[in-house]
Amino acid sequence: MSDNETLVDELLAGKHRALARVITKIENRSPGYRDLVSQLHEHTGDAEVIGITGSPGAGKSTLVDKMAAEYRDRGETVGVIAIDPSSPFTGGAVLGDRIRMASNRGDMDVFFRSMSARGSLGGLSTATTDAVKALDAFGKDKIIVETVGAGQNEIEIVKTADTVAVLVPPGSGDDVQMLKAGILEIADIFVVNKADMDGADRTVKELREMVHMQDSAAMAGHHGAGALASDDETEDDDEDGWEPAIVETVAKTGEGVDEFLATLADHAEWLVETGELEAQERQRYTAEIRTLLREDTASLLAEEIDARGGLEGFVDDLVARETDPYTVADELIEPLEECVRDRREE
């Protein structure tokens, strides 16, 4: 507790070491991390959170480095969280190099940090949300959430951002086809990086066509969301008035980065003017509460199952056809239901 308070004070005082320690506690779910995040929440709300996703090799890290450098030149502080849901390990050489690169510039205000899958997807997106809060409370002006891949996990994670940019490498139509799987619905901006490569124009053209099909794609995109999240999903797609922008960049040379940042600024402005920013914030909080509740009930159930000596015995009876899954589930859940209802009637 008091250790937490010191940590929070140091973080709010702008100590990067405290920030790093807080994020580590969040990532490891160390004892007291919940209380830590609770204390940080009231200090959040000022940062602009940008999500960057896209298939491996699209040039995300190069673009993010250029973005960070440009924001720094403009005198804004930057925090970067790179997420790799597919890796069980944290840190990693790539990020290590990038941190060094940053400090070689003698620039300690670009804070790089990587986070990886420790367990469930819910766990990682919660950890990302919490880490963003730490950077926000710390006072970073721009927070960039960069995902390594572009799968369903990354989509969930990048949703913690106000503005989502999807990088698309120039190439065959297949690349654009692959976007259909949920990424199209969350993209506020498409960045065709490596725009100097062959096929860039074609990719841009295909993206334009897709953007005009977005609504129907968004409809298809709803299903497959966890029951608890589904209504938030519905709202996520409800972004009338902003048609995903398409910008071309060559991250290596920095070409087009200014235009990209300008488009990001346009979207940030649009979010405020339309009230979409608060709407999104409310959606995120709702989703956040539901995710936390889902995680809490999951562990509560795990507890209950352990207390019953695990599921093995139940499974034996199922295999022997002496009972059935619904009866087992009822047997396990009914006590909880009774508790809740009794309490409500009191």
Next chain:
Amino acid sequence: MSDNETLVDELLAGKHRALARVITKIENRSPGYRDLVSQLHEHTGDAEVIGITGSPGAGKSTLVDKMAAEYRDRGETVGVIAIDPSSPFTGGAVLGDRIRMASNRGDMDVFFRSMSARGSLGGLSTATTDAVKALDAFGKDKIIVETVGAGQNEIEIVKTADTVAVLVPPGSGDDVQMLKAGILEIADIFVVNKADMDGADRTVKELREMVHMQDSAAMAGHHGAGALASDDETEDDDEDGWEPAIVETVAKTGEGVDEFLATLADHAEWLVETGELEAQERQRYTAEIRTLLREDTASLLAEEIDARGGLEGFVDDLVARETDPYTVADELIEPLEECVRDRREE
């Protein structure tokens, strides 16, 4: 109840109309559907369940029709459930046509049925599992679960099968690359359909290379599983002793279908001999119980949230930074936790 009993009796008596009505009740989660499935469970366990997935246009429905026809010629009864997680609607022209086709053959023992996403993924895979039970209890020898797409949802759904066949259309390496996203880990058999097309040999070659990388792919595949499901996931990949087979078919002409069915039979035999069949059954039951518990607690929480007048008020306080998500979650979950713990101490 008594209505249910009549329905169950008629289903067990081999009345297809009762079977169809039971599956409709399952799909709509009509009152009493749980009790219905509970009654069916003891009559299950004799069918061979085959899952067929693969990207759209791979020729799944054509192959499934050929499989069904061939099984019928061998005097085995067949049930087909086609799942479309991306569609909110049920039935659909395609399936309608196929049912007609079946009955034109005067063959009522090929029972076609389509199911679609009514809500959550969990909901649909539970409904699929239950529908398979209905077909199993009915006495179908072979049950084919066919998915329309090949996304994460389809992967979850097709896991209800004993043997999973993944259809791969011949073409660019990109198609095979796309398989990496979770499908590789669940494939017992790869079917290169339209094997008469250009690029078929190359696709087969690429698949062989992938199969040898499977173990590492499987490692990466674990993450992103829901917390409750994760340990089942781990076991799913643990299929030592069966290297995914690769067969070539031309579903349109029926070419290679015999070899495919022979490979399916080989895998079914392997499942029994290695005890993997029961191991899988146990894994599925464990996953089934956990999924049901997750759904039950989800609705229990929804109830609790309604009783508290919804989340809006909490979200207002969050926006005003007067509270934080963890505190809200604790406030909502603590009563449940207390209930469970008090009961345990009794």
